[in-house]
Amino acid sequence: MTGAALLAAFTAAAPAQATESGREVLNALARARLAEEAGDPRAALTALTDVASRAPGLPGLRGRMLEQAMQGGDLAAARSAAMQLWTGGERRFDARLVLTVDAVRRSDWRAARTFAGVDGDKTGGDPMTRLLLPVIGAWIEVGARGKLPERPLLAAGARGRPEPAFILEAALVQLAAKRPADAVALADATMLTDRTSQLVALRLAATLDAAGEGEAAKRLRGRIALATGGREDPLLLLSDRPVSTPRGGIAHWLALLADGFARAPVGNSRLPLMIARSAWWLDDSDPTVRSALVEALDRDGQRQAALALLADDRGAPALAMRKAELLADAGDLGAATTLAEAAAAQAPASRSLLVRFADIARRSDDGTAAERAYARLEADLGDSEEDRALHATILIARADLLLQKGEWDEAQPMLDRAVALRPGDPTILNFAGYSALERRRNIDASLAQIEAAWKAEPQNPSITDSLGWAYVLTGRIAEAVPLLEAAQRGEPENPVIVEHLGDAYWQAGQRFSARYVWRAAALIADADMATRLEAKLRDGLTPATMAP
Incomplete structure (x- = not known):
């Protein structure tokens, strides 16, 4: 209610x-x-x-x-x-979860079984219950010294499509039950097919190390690296910590679920916060739990509470970087940039932290700091396909910094190198072509780049806008208008696209439509655009008031 x-x-x-x-x-x-x-x-x-x-x-x-x-x-x-x-x-889900957590905190395993419902029907239930009950039930059995406590997890994994995260969690339970040989066998036999299984595998590898099973841990870490493909998941930078108790086992699983829900683009903000709070009450020393609660609080609009959780972020560069991002969101850009650079320096091998540092520096209009981040990234690049893609992206970012200062001659070689590295990348082709086009440079070559980008991604509003505007600049107004209309439908609140459409309407002789669209653009325009639109609405389109 x-x-x-x-x-x-x-x-x-x-x-x-x-x-x-x-x-x-x-x-x-x-x-x-x-x-x-x-x-x-x-x-x-x-x-x-x-x-x-x-x-x-x-x-x-x-x-x-x-x-x-x-x-x-x-x-x-x-x-x-x-x-x-x-x-x-x-018997509300949230009430059962709180009472179960409280019982586990008190090591009251009988009450925990009752509140969790582990003695009831294990095959039905809502989706959340199916995600939580096997893990909670297994760890309760560890605390109660039950025989084969991993059974709920293995049974859940056996129904329908096997869930590798459940199987790997079962191996964690076996280690807690002092059965390392069984845990090693499960770890070696389980494929890592999704993010959750990779994150559980990282915890399992740390726990295998702690149990003296270093070779099994090494094999598992190799498969984690293969499954991630070199991507640096934020939680993969935090999770290398053994799990050996029911409180820790349930907490880490709740944290993984809460983090996933908090990062989802849609959904209720209260669900991840409820789950993250429960994890925190079980184990507030776990960095993954802390990270999940930070994400859930931020998703719920409680930014200051999220920042308070990160007051002590020593020894955890990923958490320090997250604090920097929250500070930037709160408007403290100078402190955010300083903290972000320090966090990136704590983990020099982490490319993702350097990228995040560069993003914060750019938000702070600190091009010098951003350049330091890009230089460190470039120094570490090889010739793999992934590195070539990252290199091209860095070159585009560096060129954009130069273009913001009006330094076209310095930026153009970087744009050309980026295109050479990724000649079929529509985003890079579009940026390079449009950057030249808006400065009225190399019109034909720029148009060809934008057309190639649009052929690769015709549904992309930004690229569609670029092509429509290129046609305006080259006098192909009849072809430009439908493209710009399509771009505006795709991003109706993008003022650049809306202004372009208004200019195209004017040149097509649709003066009423042009003014209508310009008025719409004025509602969402920045100061410079608003001044230009005001002149257009008063005097009509002139060479001096045409969109850049």
Whole structure:
């Protein structure tokens, strides 16, 4: 039940004018709703606690208290609300998760089994239960010293398509149960097919090392490197730590799930935060858990709380870099650049951290710092296909820095080298062609590059815009208009594309449409574009006010 629904429920049950107590409850409910809307779960929980003291039987109240307690990180309040829901017969997922976590923290394995539902039907349930129950059940059995505690994981992996992450988690459970030979056999036999299996494998490799199984760990790390293809996943920079206890085992699995949900482009922000909070309550010393909670808090709009978790980021360059990015998002660009460069220096072999440092430096308009990052990246490049692609991208980025300063003659050789390295890359062809085109350089050659890029990616709005604008500049207005219309449909809030379309309409004689589109562009334009659009709306299109 939402805060608005809770307020409406009480209003229907007890009108505000009925009693003084009723008015106080309504006021507290209103405060809770305002706090929720402002993203302040602690204040919301305080207000809801006030409501509970005056109207404890209000429908939906305990559920809202549980949700706000989990968002704000108050385990005691979450446990209290969850227990009241449980005793009232409500078997909500979040309540079960909190009560299970609390039982595991207390090593009360009987209660943990009950709250998790591991003795119930293990074949059905909702998708979240199917993701969590086998892992939680297996680690509970480790704590309870059960026989073959890995059985829930192996059974889950055997149904339908085997899940390699479950099988590798089973190997972790076997190591915790002091059966290294069985764990090695599982590790050697399991393919790494997805991100989760790679991340679990990294934990397994560290745990094999700790158990004296160094050769098995080495073999597994080799397969991790092969599966990742050299990509540097943020969590792969954090996760090399043994897992040997039920609290650590459940926490690391919850963190992996929370991180994946938090990074997904769509979805509810409360789900990853609920899972990450549970992981934190189990093991707040685990860097992966910390990282997952940071991502979940940021996704939920609690940036300051995320930054507070990163106050002590020593020894973890990836966490320091994440802190730098959050500082940049908060507008502290100078501090962000300084911290990002220091984080990249702590892990000199990490290309991804250097790229992230360069991005922060560019956001800070610190071209010198960005150049330092690019120089370090280029010094480490070889001639593999992946390195050639990265080299071309770096050259484009360096050329863009020069172009922003108006240094075309210095930038052009870099653009040419980038195209030579990646002659079929549509993004690079488009950038090189458009950069020359907007400066009215090498029109025919630039047009050919943009046409090649568009043929490779005709659905890309940016490339479609480039081609349409190239046709405008070369006088092919009839061909330009449909392309620019398609680009505008693909990115209706891109002011550059919208302005281009307006200019094309004017030159095509569609003056009413041109003015209509220019007005739309003015709503989303920066200062320079807004001035240019104002002149166009007043005087029409002139050579001086044509888009660059």
